[in-house]
Amino acid sequence: MGDGHYGLENRDTSRLGVGRFLLALGYLIQDAATAYFVIHIRPTGGYISELTSQRFLELLGYTHFPGQCPFFQADCYYRYVYESPIDRENRDPLDRKVEYAHKRFRDLAEALPGIYEQVHDIYIKLGHIPDLFPALRGYGPQPLPDFSQEAPPWIDKAKVAERKEIEEQLERAVERHKYFSTVEYILWGSGDQLEEAVHLVLEDLGLEVHRTPKGSTIDRLVRLPQSDVAFGVEITGLNDAIKKKSNKITQALTFLQEREGSERPVIIANTFNDLPLEERAQKEHFTPEALALLKPSGIAALTTVTLYEIWKAVKYDGADIRSIAQDLYNHPGGEFPFPRP
Numbered sequence: 001m002g003d004g005h006y007g008l009e010n011r012d013t014s015r016l017g018v019g020r021f022l023l024a025l026g027y028l029i030q031d032a033a034t035a036y037f038v039i040h041i042r043p044t045g046g047y048i049s050e051l052t053s054q055r056f057l058e059l060l061g062y063t064h065f066p067g068q069c070p071f072f073q074a075d076c077y078y079r080y081v082y083e084s085p086i087d088r089e090n091r092d093p094l095d096r097k098v099e100y101a102h103k104r105f106r107d108l109a110e111a112l113p114g115i116y117e118q119v120h121d122i123y124i125k126l127g128h129i130p131d132l133f134p135a136l137r138g139y140g141p142q143p144l145p146d147f148s149q150e151a152p153p154w155i156d157k158a159k160v161a162e163r164k165e166i167e168e169q170l171e172r173a174v175e176r177h178k179y180f181s182t183v184e185y186i187l188w189g190s191g192d193q194l195e196e197a198v199h200l201v202l203e204d205l206g207l208e209v210h211r212t213p214k215g216s217t218i219d220r221l222v223r224l225p226q227s228d229v230a231f232g233v234e235i236t237g238l239n240d241a242i243k244k245k246s247n248k249i250t251q252a253l254t255f256l257q258e259r260e261g262s263e264r265p266v267i268i269a270n271t272f273n274d275l276p277l278e279e280r281a282q283k284e285h286f287t288p289e290a291l292a293l294l295k296p297s298g299i300a301a302l303t304t305v306t307l308y309e310i311w312k313a314v315k316y317d318g319a320d321i322r323s324i325a326q327d328l329y330n331h332p333g334g335e336f337p338f339p340r341p
Helices: 053-059 096-126 153-158 161-185 189-206 247-258 290-297 305-315 321-330
Strands: 008-018 019-028 035-043 064-067 076-082 209-210 222-224 230-237 263-270 300-301
Touching: 008 096, 019 053, 019 096, 035 053, 035 064, 035 096, 053 064, 053 076, 053 096, 053 189, 064 161, 076 096, 161 189, 189 209, 189 222, 189 230, 189 305, 230 247, 230 321, 247 290, 263 305, 263 321, 290 300, 305 321
Parallel strands: 230 263, 263 300
Antiparallel strands: 008 019, 019 035, 035 076, 064 076, 209 222, 222 230
């Protein structure tokens, strides 16, 4: 049956955004004789410590697609809805299946947030989540089983050229998927893994990045190649703002006193990391009391969202990392804005 995404053509027939979910109704032309309506869902938020929105979609019978869904430019969860005659237009009002597919899509979008909350409440009360919807498992067309892990080694010699080419493409795609997932982790991660993700992004921007020994007052030493522009970077992730008593400010101040060169201390903070980006835009990421310590000391601070915007600007819009790094180095202290006013 395939993976719900690839065929001769995949049309975008309808999109809706509700609560914690983005939805798209695709019309997938599988081959010259077969087409399907496929619902694609991209979670945009959810409970972290309880029932995640991803697990919820799996309970509803949706399959995770780890590649880049053309409707969201990211991974998604999908499910086949109906097979549609190939000789009809995907919006033909005379085709009852087409009409019903669109109605079901609208009804699902309206009901999905409420259902998620109800199932989450059940999860909390029971302490675990049972398979509440077993009947949905076999509903509609199912993806082909994956026999690749069971195949004997000698099967490699029997593979046709197209198959080998697909394997090479998949390997490259998996690596790119890991790369983008790591970059995106700076928007929701914390701890040592966040430090590694920020490390990758800074290197990807063309900066020299060096780990510091355990117990150091900063997490990374960063330098702009072929220049005297250098930074002592402290990295943190939290579900709140950076406040006056944050140990990250203390460590940056200590580094300022102990540094042997002219490195500028910088705090990179993934603040409010449990909130969607649109909700974070309304937040104060560094409190006035924290800024009152940072500004006189010349300590620059930026969120990982700002770092992500810098990464996108350099990678895709032609922005100059040398100019941005110089601006950060010359920043008088406090929160570093981007784009620059």
